[in-house]
Amino acid sequence: MSKISALLERLADAVEHAEVLDRPAEIGQQLTGRLAAGPTKDVLSGTTLGHPLHPALVAVPIGAFAGAAVLDLTRGDATAARRLIGFGLLSAVPTAAAGVSDWGDTRGSERRVGVAHALLNVVGLGLYGASWLARRDDGGGKALSMAGLGLLGVSGWLGGHLAYAQGVGVDTTAFQRPPVNWTDACAEDELVEGVPQAVTVEDTPVLLLSRHGRLTAIGNRCTHRGAPLHEGTVVGDCIECPWHGSLFDLATGAVERGPATRPQPQLQTRIEGGRVQVRREEIRGLRLNPTS
Numbered sequence: 262m263s264k265i266s267a268l269l270e271r272l273a274d275a276v277e278h279a280e281v282l283d284r285p286a287e288i289g290q291q292l293t294g295r296l297a298a299g300p301t302k303d304v305l306s307g308t309t310l311g312h313p314l315h316p317a318l319v320a321v322p323i324g325a326f327a328g329a330a331v332l333d334l335t336r337g338d339a340t341a342a343r344r345l346i347g348f349g350l351l352s353a354v355p356t357a358a359a360g361v362s363d364w365g366d367t368r369g370s371e372r373r374v375g376v377a378h379a380l381l382n383v384v385g386l387g388l389y390g391a392s393w394l395a396r397r398d399d400g401g402g403k404a405l406s407m408a409g410l411g412l413l414g415v416s417g418w419l420g421g422h423l424a425y426a427q428g429v430g431v432d433t434t435a436f437q438r439p440p441v442n443w444t445d446a447c448a449e450d451e452l453v454e455g456v457p458q459a460v461t462v463e464d465t466p467v468l469l470l471s472r473h474g475r476l477t478a479i480g481n482r483c484t485h486r487g488a489p490l491h492e493g494t495v496v497g498d499c500i501e502c503p504w505h506g507s508l509f510d511l512a513t514g515a516v517e518r519g520p521a522t523r524p525q526p527q528l529q530t531r532i533e534g535g536r537v538q539v540r541r542e543e544i545r546g547l548r549l550n551p552t553s
């Protein structure tokens with residue numbers, strides 16, 4: 262491990278264990294907690310895109326600020342540099358809104374890292390705001406924006422830690438491999454009409470539901486943050502996640518309401534000799550490789 266990565270890992274570890282961040286986190290989540298599951302939350306979460314929105318938006322202000330830094334370092338057009346900083350500040354508003362929405366669904370060490378990420382962003386953006394004002398008259402303020410860029414760099418690393426080390430925003434079923442061939446799940450008489458039932462099939466958590474003469478199966482680990490879906494509520498043809506209220510179609514696994522962005526794995530079902538069997542749903546009509 263290089264000295265830089267070791268140093269950053271120590272920083273992440275310190276933040277993850279910083280209980281002092283819990284109180285501001287609770288206050289922050291109370292203030293932003295009104296954003297319950299619904300259309301606005303869906304847009305901010307990226308449900309309508311099928312991927313989280315925040316990581317996609319982050320590229321806009323970072324690109325603008327980086328462009329301004331290049332102009333500053335190469336004695337480029339001062340007016341253009343100021344415009345880029347102004348644009349970066351404006352684009353940071355929806356970016357932050359999407360980030361706050363994601364952060365509202367975190368707990369524990371992830372929530373602490375999110376608080377540190379947000380605080381560094383606030384200070385970094387404040388420096389950029391001061392730089393934008395300072396550039397109004399004489400083209401000064403370069404030191405302020407460079408300091409802001411440094412802080413946003415550290416904050417960006419913490420954001421990467423949230424996604425790549427702590428898995429926030431990652432489909433929690435990404436590495437599951439439900440069986441390709443028909444595999445035993447449970448006895449038929451263990452099913453209770455209308456009651457979601459959790460079973461494990463070759464290490465894959467599966468939710469079974471027998472209703473109105475139809476047996477459906479989808480992944481039981483919520484793709485959003487991993488909640489056990491069988492503890493949720495059946496709403497019409499969907500199951501509502503018990504943690505953050507995402508709604509998944511029980512037959513197809515499709516996301517009907519976020520904050521989840523990814524569908525639940527869908528499985529086929531059949532009953533053979535009094536046993537319920539499942540297998541991975543074929544994708545787009547193609548037969549899956551049995552060894553995959």
Ligand code: FES
Pocket residue numbers: 366483484485486487488502503504505506507519520521
């Ligand atoms: S764990 Fe968040 S919606 Fe299911």
